[in-house]
Amino acid sequence: MDVRRESEATPTKNRTGVERKSERELVVTRTVNAPARLVFEAWTKAELFRRWWVPKSYGLTLLSCEMDVRVGGQYRLVFRHEDSTMEFFGTYLEVTPHSRLVWTNEEGDNGKTITTVTFEENAGKTLLVVQDLYPSKEALDSGSTGAMPETLDQLDELLVSLGSSTETK
């Protein structure tokens, strides 16, 4: 999964690339067919951001989305999943219009994860690079931000579900 290769957009549908760069670092890339200022707007205006951040297919309802996009400003997202609610919150560390956003994720127990998003415009298109830097390898593996699927716990769940399906046979 080479970033440069993934970032070359196919004419019909843009590819999403994911690479585990190191023990603490995950990087996602995607090209959007629009100038950086519009893409940046969609990342920094709460009423736009809330329309795309939670994919419709994920069974999560975004109850509220507050974003004070300036250095030192806070954000807070509240989701409902079945009967419980989850909160994601943090602080914007860098806000450079149309090119760079950095924020912390402070809801985890294992320290802060730092998300850096860069917007690189080229010929009317924008290459998005989203880097999540976890406080430790363990935090990445255990998915402390809540947005991350858990590796081995999921394997456990898979085995449980497979195990119970064999019992019913």
Next chain:
Amino acid sequence: MVQYRQTHFDASFGALSDATRRGVLEQLGRADASITALAERFHMTLTGMKKHVGVLEQAGLVSTEKVGRVRTCKLGLRGLEEEAAWIERYRQLWAARFDELDIVVEELKRKEKANGRKKRK
């Protein structure tokens, strides 16, 4: 078949119930390693690590190969599938997000165009 699968699941449960063995799987997810290196990494004796690797091997989570005097461990088929599946799920989340972002951005483009036309009038 049912019997075989049940046995396999029991082995997997047992293999994953131990923190060191989960650690070994994570370690092998990054790179293959010899039993000696794993023993050092997890601060245990060679014999202790051999036992852990044996349990993981039986569960199909790890496979080992002896070259010369060194036994090298790598993720077994089940472990590899899980590592790939995890990254793939993460990719799918972002792909779904970005597909919705595309819709929002297209709308912004259309609005900007419409506004641009108005301004020129």
